[in-house]
Amino acid sequence: MDGFDMVSLGLGMIDPNNPITELNNKMHQSDVYNKFQMGVSLVSSFSGAASQNMACFVAGTLILTTAGLLAIEKLRAGDKVLAADPESFEVGEKTILEAFERKVYKLVHLTINGEKIVTTDNHPFYVQGRGFIKAEGLFVGDKLISVDGKDLIVETHDIEQCEKPITVYNFKVEDYHTYFVGNCKIWVHNNDCVKKVESGEIELETKKQKGNYGEMKMDEHYDSKGFEKMHNGVESLDDKIHHGIDGVYKNKDPNGDPKFIIAEAKYGSSQLGNTKKSGPQMGDKWIKNNIGKIVDDPDDIIEGLATGDTVKELFRVNVSNDNGLVNVTTSVKSLK
Known part of the structure; x- marks a missing residue:
């Protein structure tokens, strides 16, 4: 986690309240961090895919970028987001390589710590104790994690079958293939098995x-x-x-x-x-x-x-x- 610590230290000198700094401090005290340090890797239970099939979010979903929270449909290749390595939890700035949009007929509506999140059924969210789980496989009560290390609880979970196609958006992130969404800054993965x-x-x-x-x-x-x-x-x-x-x-x-x-x-x-x-x-x-x-x-x-x-x-x-x-x-x- 040396890279994560160095990023955190540098950002902390600029802004001690930076979310990465807060996350690093909490992770050093957490079981999750200690498990990583002991060499226990996260188990990723991916059940989604897609560029055309890529997991996506609806317009208006906020993404944590280096410029702050921005709507997902506004992001373009070259923009930078905050991302975390699923294996080491190293957090840093990563570049968006490609931006996508597609249409779907099925959505999952989530309430997470009071915030409404609408996503495709295949988008993986990190669930503490379970690994990355696609949205349709989440359970009410599942404990997610934010960029600042806070516990986030899935409060409601509803699946919608749409009569008309809905435009959804996603992007490919270099290296880590993860990012943080919503005001809660929820850790999610960008699973794209076609490219893998x-x-x-x-x-x-x-x-x-x-x-x-x-x-x-x-x-x-x-x-x-x-x-x-x-x-x-x-x-x-x-x-x-x-x-x-x-x-x-x-x-x-x-x-x-x-x-x-x-x-x-x-x-x-x-x-x-x-x-x-x-x-x-x-x-x-x-x-x-x-x-x-x-x-x-x-x-x-x-x-x-x-x-x-x-x-x-x-x-x-x-x-x-x-x-x-x-x-x-x-x-x-x-x-x-």
Whole structure:
């Protein structure tokens, strides 16, 4: 923790009430700090992901930056935030590398020490005694921690399924991948497993992980092409396997062509299947029998299959690792 102590000392000489200084003082007296000093690492129970799938917060959520508390939607690459190393709890200034926004249909409403926080269900919060836990897995009574070392209590926890997509925001922080949110300055993690896979930090070991990675990578692809996902999707490499349509996307340009894309993600050499009741996977009958399970009022999408306003595509992805050099290949094929 020498780096943390040095940062704290320097800031303390300038401002003895600086939150990092206060945190350092408390951590030296706390069980959490002592556990770190004894070499016990935090257990991170990540269940979220996403650049397109990245964990996010709604507009207006305050972020602790070197310039003070700023709304998350105002932050840009190059801005500096306060962050803490999940392994050593070293706290310092870290640069925002990228800023993101996306749309979601599911939110978690939290009350933490009287403050309302609205986030995506997959955003990890540090829970004392449990590690980093995604928002939907928090419990009333869970004890979080602030930048100044104070205990923060989860007082309410509600999940909202939104009728219309809600814009949410996040950013990538160098090195530590953490930051502090709200007036309470709550410690959260910025879990982005897609980039961790592609940096070699995470290796895809199971069929489920490969399939879920493929869906998250597909979401990124269509987001970059100007399409927004119309339903909740995979948020973690270890999400439960679902059966049905992987992705339904709407053109963000109301005059754009096509209006809708229905896509299936396949990893490696996996092939489209065939069903007894609905025929070939991604066939029109199969789509009509499944689309209502994930999209409300899909009539325009179904009608578009006949008019050409809706297209079907197969998104294929593969990840190879050659002595630490990770290579990601993707391809998109039109389906009839």
